[in-house]
Amino acid sequence: MRKNVARTRGFTLIELLMGIAILAVLLAIAAPAYGKLIGRTRGQTARSALDTALNQARLLAVDRGVHVVVCPSEDGEQCSRTTQWQHGWLVFTDLDHDGARSADEPIISVMQAQPPGVAILSTTGRLRVDYQPDGTVSGTNLTLTLCDRAAGAAAATSLVINRAGRIRRATAKPDAAAACLRTAG
Secondary structure: OOOOOOOOOOOOHHHHHHHHHHHHHHHHHHHHHHHHHHHHHHHHHHHHHHHHHHHHHHHHHHHHOOOEEEEEOOOOOOOOOOOEOOOOEEEEEOOOOOOOOOOOOOEEEEEOOOOOOEEEEEOOOOOOEEEOOOOOEOOOOEEEEEEEOOOOHHHOEEEEEOOOOOEEEEEOOHHHHHHHHHHHO
16 A cells, blocks of 8 residues: 655745855846946947948938038037037038038938947047048048947947048047046946
């Protein structure tokens, strides 16, 4: 004859507390790395959006034979007189070639503000990118430095626009990355 012995299955309180303690330690180790991953992703997303807007502006300038300007803009209507682009930017056709948007100049695209912690700084004194009808850029080379506070200076990148209007990606210079992080708050 067999006796029916009821087996209880489960965890003791001690086993449960040990499991929670191990999970808490693992989460504490993983959290900083996850924060940096999120920061790098936000920075890459901002760089990609700005790269797309600049390439779109160059293509439209050549295709339509007009001046197309990309500039920082907080309101999505007018260019801001700043080297900080994280508040958004504006792409428009510059019919009168003055670098500022007039009421009759069509807006091509508008980018809203970037998430908190993301910063984009242009070269000192360069407040806009003006693509001419042949695809070149007026002025000197322009560097846009992009960073995210959570990712740190090592993850900061740059978009460099040469006089021919071509864009290349680069690692941000240490001083530019530090200035960008100060702006990111």
